[in-house]
Structure formats: C-alpha cells, structure tokens
Amino acid sequence: MKIENRFLKYISFNTQSDPYSTTSPSSKNQLELAEFLIEEMRILGLENVHMSEFGVIYGTIPSNNNHQGDVIGLIAHMDTSPDASGENVHPQIIRNYDGSRISLNEDMVLDPQEFPDLNEVIGHDIITTDGTTLLGADDKAGIAIIMSLAEYMYKHPEFKHNDIQIAFTPDEEVGRGTEHFDLDTFQADYAYTIDGGHINELYFENFNAYQVLVEITGKSIHPGSAKNKMVNSLSVGIEFDQLLPQHKTPEHTEGYEGFHHLHHVQGTCEKTRLEYIVRDHNFLELKDQLNDFKRIQAFLNSRYGYELVHITMHEQYLNMKDIIKDTPEIVEQVEIAMNDVGLNPTIVPIRGGTDGAMLSYKGLPCPNLGTGGFNCHGPFEFVSITMMKKGLELLLRLIRNNVYAKEDMPF
Structure with a gap:
C-alpha cells in the first residue's frame, strides 16, 4: 500500500483524546483505530501483537539474522489533539506544490507569507485539510511511516535486521501516552518516537x-x-x-x-x-x-x-536531554543515517513534549524523529507525502546501519 493511502485511511478515524477523562484510553474512539492497526500488524507478519487493557498496542517485527544488532523500538501515538475537531476530516492532495497560496475553503487560505514552512515543501506532494478540522498528521504520519516500514520488511525478507519493537500509544496529546507503557513487554535497547515536523530535524531536547x-x-x-x-x-x-x-x-x-x-x-x-x-x-x-x-x-x-x-x-514531564546525554550514540547514528540518505541533520529543541520524554525517564532512551507534518493541532495543518517517504527511507537506513558494516551495505 502506498504510504499516502495508508495515511489517508488512518486519518479517517476520529481519535481525539479527552483531557478531562479519567479512563485509559481517555476516549473510546481511539480503540477503533487500535483494532484496525492490530489486524494490519498481524497481516504484515508481526509477532506478539496485542493491545493492553489501557489501549497501548505492542508488536514485534521478528529478527531474521539470529538477533544480530541492537533491538530498536519505534513508537507513534494514535490520538489527535483536542484543540480542534478531528471528525470527518476531508483531506486535499496537492501534487508538486508550486509555492502559491492554497485555498482550503471559501474563507481560509494557507499562505506561505503567514506559514513559511510551505516554502520547505515546494515541489512536494502535500496533503492539507479543508479548513474545518485538523488533519491528524500529528501523529498518524508517524504511524504510516512505521507501518510502511513493517510492510517493506514483510515483502523483503532479504533485508536483515534484529527484532524491532513497535508500539502505538493513546493519549499523548493530553500528556498520558506513557502512563501505562510496559517496558517489560517492549523489550528494546532504545527507541525513537516518530512524531514531529521537518524530516531533517532530530529532537532530543524538550520542555x-x-x-x-x-x-x-x-x-x-x-x-x-x-x-x-x-x-x-x-x-x-x-x-x-x-x-x-x-x-x-x-x-x-x-x-x-x-x-x-x-x-x-x-x-x-x-x-x-x-x-x-x-x-x-x-x-x-x-x-x-x-x-x-x-x-x-x-x-x-x-x-x-x-x-x-x-x-x-x-x-x-521533564527535559529528556538530561537522559539522552548519557547515550550520545543513539543520536549520532541518526545523524549518520540522515547523511547517508541525503538529509541535512538539524538538532532542534522541541517546544513541547513527546512520549519519548517520559520513556527516557522510565529507562528507555527515546529521541524523536520528524514526519513531515506542519501546523499541527488546527485547520492549517498539512503534511508532506514526499517527507513521509523520506522518513521511511531514513528508518530503513538506520536499521540497516545497525546490522551491516559500511562496506557490506546492500544499498
């Protein structure tokens, strides 16, 4: 399945979390996407796929190289922000964006002068809203990248790798994404949240x-x-x-x-x-x-x-930098992989938080990687399909670098 089609399917689920709920997950509608993802994960050959009583999904892409290399974890969140409606999202696809103003509806325009991030996606295929809802790239773009990785590995058994742990969390947007995260189930040496902006950006500092x-x-x-x-x-x-x-x-x-x-x-x-x-x-x-x-x-x-x-x-939550500084290699290997695939690694402080901040303090170092999503939490949100594809390429290179010596790299 094309990564854009996968993304469009995921955003058809309204998964807004509820900051005033005391349940886990905070909203039942998140479970509808969760059930869909569980079925998809099983079809793509993941093992130990299950959802906890608190709505966290776990699964393993099993090793095909006798467990050589680190066990890397990949995490994204299923919920969307309660700040704007996520119901009945009507996406608009723009091919080969030319840098001009984008009409979302009769009253709303995405203008590069007001939103200069549009200048970063000239020539890209992008997806916008129709101005009545948020889009859901935060963080369904991350889910789409991870699931596209799983599909690639399912179809390419020659791609050698150790176990890769996958998790999708609820309630990240209301600060409860890792409240019930089970590190005994998620047996990774370290992990990356796939949840952010420009694909060049690497985040290991947060508020x-x-x-x-x-x-x-x-x-x-x-x-x-x-x-x-x-x-x-x-x-x-x-x-x-x-x-x-x-x-x-x-x-x-x-x-x-x-x-x-x-x-x-x-x-x-x-x-x-x-x-x-x-x-x-x-x-x-x-x-x-x-x-x-x-x-x-x-x-x-x-x-x-x-x-x-x-x-x-x-x-x-606290600043994960104080934890990540003790494992600089997990940042350095992302920078190497970015350079390998033609990206320009840029360290950016997160003006917010991620599940990775909480997980780092729980003992799982967990920097964050971008997805190509911009203007999150509102109707001006958009995502670059081109960047999502590059995000997939980056993860493949990151995993492969962990297994192969440079001279033995298959690609």
Whole structure:
C-alpha cells in the first residue's frame, strides 16, 4: 500500500483524546483505530501483537539474522489533539506544490507569507485539510511511516535486521501516552518516537512541563447591593492573568524561550478556574515562572484580605536531554543515517513534549524523529507525502546501519 493511502485511511478515524477523562484510553474512539492497526500488524507478519487493557498496542517485527544488532523500538501515538475537531476530516492532495497560496475553503487560505514552512515543501506532494478540522498528521504520519516500514520488511525478507519493537500509544496529546507503557513487554535497547515536523530535524531536547490550576473563590452578592461587598472571581481571574509577565506567552516566544499559556477558563462571579501550562527548557527558569504564580497568589490574597486564590501545580514531564546525554550514540547514528540518505541533520529543541520524554525517564532512551507534518493541532495543518517517504527511507537506513558494516551495505 502506498504510504499516502495508508495515511489517508488512518486519518479517517476520529481519535481525539479527552483531557478531562479519567479512563485509559481517555476516549473510546481511539480503540477503533487500535483494532484496525492490530489486524494490519498481524497481516504484515508481526509477532506478539496485542493491545493492553489501557489501549497501548505492542508488536514485534521478528529478527531474521539470529538477533544480530541492537533491538530498536519505534513508537507513534494514535490520538489527535483536542484543540480542534478531528471528525470527518476531508483531506486535499496537492501534487508538486508550486509555492502559491492554497485555498482550503471559501474563507481560509494557507499562505506561505503567514506559514513559511510551505516554502520547505515546494515541489512536494502535500496533503492539507479543508479548513474545518485538523488533519491528524500529528501523529498518524508517524504511524504510516512505521507501518510502511513493517510492510517493506514483510515483502523483503532479504533485508536483515534484529527484532524491532513497535508500539502505538493513546493519549499523548493530553500528556498520558506513557502512563501505562510496559517496558517489560517492549523489550528494546532504545527507541525513537516518530512524531514531529521537518524530516531533517532530530529532537532530543524538550520542555520541562508543569500544569498550573488557579482556582479563585469570589464573593457573590446581588449586583444591586454589591458595593464594597462583591468580589467577582471572573474579574480577579483577569487581574491574575494580567499580573503574569506578558512577554512570556507562546505568541511572544520561540526557540529555547519558556512560556506560560492560559488554555482554558471557566467561571462565574463566585468561582473561576484558570488552567495554564508552563514550559521551559531550563528547569531553574521554569521554577522562576512557577514562583511568579505563587507571588501573585500571595499579593491578591493579601490585597483582598482572605484566601481568595488557590493554586495547584502538577509536574507533567521533564527535559529528556538530561537522559539522552548519557547515550550520545543513539543520536549520532541518526545523524549518520540522515547523511547517508541525503538529509541535512538539524538538532532542534522541541517546544513541547513527546512520549519519548517520559520513556527516557522510565529507562528507555527515546529521541524523536520528524514526519513531515506542519501546523499541527488546527485547520492549517498539512503534511508532506514526499517527507513521509523520506522518513521511511531514513528508518530503513538506520536499521540497516545497525546490522551491516559500511562496506557490506546492500544499498
């Protein structure tokens, strides 16, 4: 099956995860794609294929070379972001993209001036949305690359390799992708998540991440007699947000710069809840950001004269760089493979997190490789079919380099 057809099939499944669910997986619709993948994996000769009670799929491409070389793991996630609809995705395929503006629908345009990543895919075959949903390249492009690898190995038994461990996780987009990941089942020496942007990019640094919940308890009084009595929690919530450093929001930061992001507000005069994510590559600077929240809490509680603001902080994940630095060879071999297939390896800090961050801290070093997906989590998302094909070529070279001496390389 062509890699693009495989991708188009996967995005036909609506697999949005639910940040407010307490189940694993967080949404039942992820299981529909999971069942489809399990059947496909078995058809392609994978062994030990099964889904755990928590919706994690495992399988092994069995060794055909008497177990020579490292056992490499490949991981992608099945869910799509809850930030935009993933239901009834209507993809548009554009062949040999010429660099011009792309009309998604009557009201929305993908313009290279606004989205300069389009300049990276001139001459490529690309897939966009119709402007009403996200696309799902994050991370169904990664699944398509991994499953295309499995199909290639099934059809080419002359391609020698050790065991290759495969896993597809739910709920990565809500920070729970590895919550129930079983390393005793996934017997790999190290792994790579296939989940990212430009195919030249290699990621082994990510944000340290916290969730901060700010709960404000006001004093609700009839507005006709509220003078000097009412404390409107909604107004205090606005005040709280304005007291945070305004230059440290996502729309004002890039690269290694950290941020706080207010992504959900719910409230009444009596009760308001602000939900933030706080991110920084430097853990000490992250702590400074968290202290900003505590200082504002103390200031407002003192100003209003009672325990108006309550804050809960929750660690989500840490920077995998602190783990990967102890196994530099797993990064170096990707750089070698990239050069071998004509790519330009570029180290990029992830302005987010991946399953690989959590897995690295669990004892499985796990950098991340790109897929050719751009503008994720919204209707301007697009993916390069050309880059997905190159991603497959990269994985084949990476695995083959692990088995063969350079002079014995079959290709």
